[in-house]
Amino acid sequence: xxxxxxxxxxxxxxxxxxxxxxxxxxxxxxxxxxxxxxxxxxxxxxxxxxxxxxxxxxxxxxxxxxxxxxxxxxxxxxxxxxxxxxxxxxxxxxxxxxxxxxxxxxxxxxxxxxxxxxxxxxxxxxxxxxxxxxxxxxxxxxxxxxxxxxxxxxxxxxxxxxxxxxxxxxxxxxxxxxxxxxxxxxxxxxxxxxxxxxxxxxxxxxxxxxxxxxxxxxxxxxxxxxxxxxxxxxxxxxxxxxxxxxxxxxxxxxxxxxxxxxxxxxxxxxxxxxxxxxxxxxxxxxxxxxxxxxxxxxxxxxxxxxxxxxxxxxxxxxxxxxxxxxxxxxxxxxxxxxxxxxxxxxxxxxxxxxxxxxxxxxxxxxxxxxxxxxxxxxxxxxxxxxxxxxxxxxxxxxx
Numbered sequence: 001x002x003x004x005x006x007x008x009x010x011x012x013x014x015x016x017x018x019x020x021x022x023x024x025x026x027x028x029x030x031x032x033x034x035x036x037x038x039x040x041x042x043x044x045x046x047x048x049x050x051x052x053x054x055x056x057x058x059x060x061x062x063x064x065x066x067x068x069x070x071x072x073x074x075x076x077x078x079x080x081x082x083x084x085x086x087x088x089x090x091x092x093x094x095x096x097x098x099x100x101x102x103x104x105x106x107x108x109x110x111x112x113x114x115x116x117x118x119x120x121x122x123x124x125x126x127x128x129x130x131x132x133x134x135x136x137x138x139x140x141x142x143x144x145x146x147x148x149x150x151x152x153x154x155x156x157x158x159x160x161x162x163x164x165x166x167x168x169x170x171x172x173x174x175x176x177x178x179x180x181x182x183x184x185x186x187x188x189x190x191x192x193x194x195x196x197x198x199x200x201x202x203x204x205x206x207x208x209x210x211x212x213x214x215x216x217x218x219x220x221x222x223x224x225x226x227x228x229x230x231x232x233x234x235x236x237x238x239x240x241x242x243x244x245x246x247x248x249x250x251x252x253x254x255x256x257x258x259x260x261x262x263x264x265x266x267x268x269x270x271x272x273x274x275x276x277x278x279x280x281x282x283x284x285x286x287x288x289x290x291x292x293x294x295x296x297x298x299x300x301x302x303x304x305x306x307x308x309x310x311x312x313x314x315x316x317x318x319x320x321x322x323x324x325x326x327x328x329x330x331x332x333x334x335x336x337x338x339x340x341x342x343x344x345x346x347x348x349x350x351x352x353x354x355x356x357x358x359x360x361x362x363x364x365x366x367x368x369x370x371x372x373x374x375x376x377x378x379x380x381x382x383x384x385x386x387x388x389x390x391x392x393x394x395x396x397x398x399x
Contacts, residue, residue, distance in 0.1 A: 029219040032077055036104075039076070043069045044135035051138040060119050060140035060168050067111035074108050078223030079213075081112050085230035088203055089115045094163040094170075095233065096195040098187075098251060099205040101173035102180050105214065109207055109228055110171060118169035121159070121191075142170065144190075156190050160198040170194065174251075180209075180216065187252050192244045201233040204251055206258045229258045 020027040047069055051062040074081065097118070099106070110120060119140040127133040127143055137143075142159050144152045159170060172191035179185045195202050206229045213224025231254055239247060 026219040029221040032221045039073060041131050044131040047135045058138055058140055060117050063119050063139040066135055066139050067114045070111045080225045082225060082227045083113055088230045088232055091233055094167055095201045095203055096191055097171040097203050097205055098174045098191050100184055100207050101175050101178050102210050103178055109226055115169060118171060120171040156194045160194050163198045184256055187248050189244055189248060192248045195236045196239050196244055199236055201235050202251060203233045204231040204255045206255050
């Protein structure tokens with residue numbers, strides 16, 4: 001009898017689960033995210049002993065084993081991959097792969113097309129993420145500290161030497177962080193210094209936008225298709241560190257063109273989603289109201305209709321198309337410049353106590369008036385009262 005209440009709770013959850021999956025997009029978002037993270041942790045836990053049995057420890061070849069375990073996760077999330085240009089990954093020898101970075105789902109695309117003896121470069125914090133960090137270390141992932149530039153440079157220099165000695169390929173996200181804004185973020189130079197130092201080619205890969213099925217801010221995670229376009233390699237033979245900026249700009253422009261094609265294709269098939277440019281513009285206006293005011297001022301059309309005489313004051317007749325507040329503000333500024341509205345003259349400054357005492361206060365007399373020696377804290381007429389420091393009981397009559 002005592003076991004009946006405990007059984008009703010999981011039974012109710014099992015009955016409510018299909019209902020929530022079909023009715024609440026927010027629940028689907030969190031359910032898929034939790035399932036994705038949990039299942040990835042479980043798979044990485046299974047991969048740890050398998051990596052030790054295969055290679056005895058840390059080895060790049062373990063990434064092939066890890067990718068084989070993770071590749072099926074896409075079916076549970078309802079994702080499908082379309083790959084074009086895969087023949088470019090058949091390039092012999094070491095090379096550097098660069099791609100755009102949108103979310104943690106990029107791991108599935110990476111595992112889908114991961115070539116032999118290839119491992120990614122990741123942030124150092126990932127090594128502390130439970131079983132996933134251990135499996136990444138066993139897979140030969142190169143960890144860098146993004147907060148310390150000197151450490152990142154030394155790691156990149158060591159990675160260039162390792163590439164040539166062990167004949168491995170490295171996968172780098174040159175944007176440096178996740179970006180779901182549609183367009184590419186400015187690239188960091190680390191990947192290009194690495195390719196130039198090792199004199200190995202660069203192979204750009206472009207992931208299509210996830211905005212037609214995955215929206216993190218709007219809590220939407222539906223089924224969808226991810227398109228991967230692998231571009232021809234960019235040769236770095238004979239280039240030096242002085243050519244890194246030009247190489248980075250060339251790679252950026254090559255990747256930006258297919259990225260825009262992916263966005264245009266997604267808009268043609270699915271239309272504008274919640275993360276379109278109008279919503280981004282509204283968000284930027286909320287974050288920066290001065291930017292919104294500036295845009296409104298720049299785009300505001302002047303009133304071309306002539307104002308009939310007598311409807312406005314005479315000083316406004318020659319300023320058609322301007323608001324009255326703007327004209328009055330300009331007139332006041334002009335009069336102040338001409339000293340037509342002078343600032344009040346200070347005749348005397350009276351202080352109640354010395355400067356060292358904290359509760360000292362003062363009066364600035366701007367008009368001629370009588371102020372006796374024993375003045376109180378109640379301001380007389382025609383005075384500007386500044387910094388009162390006393391209570392109501394101290395305000396005594398002075399006249």
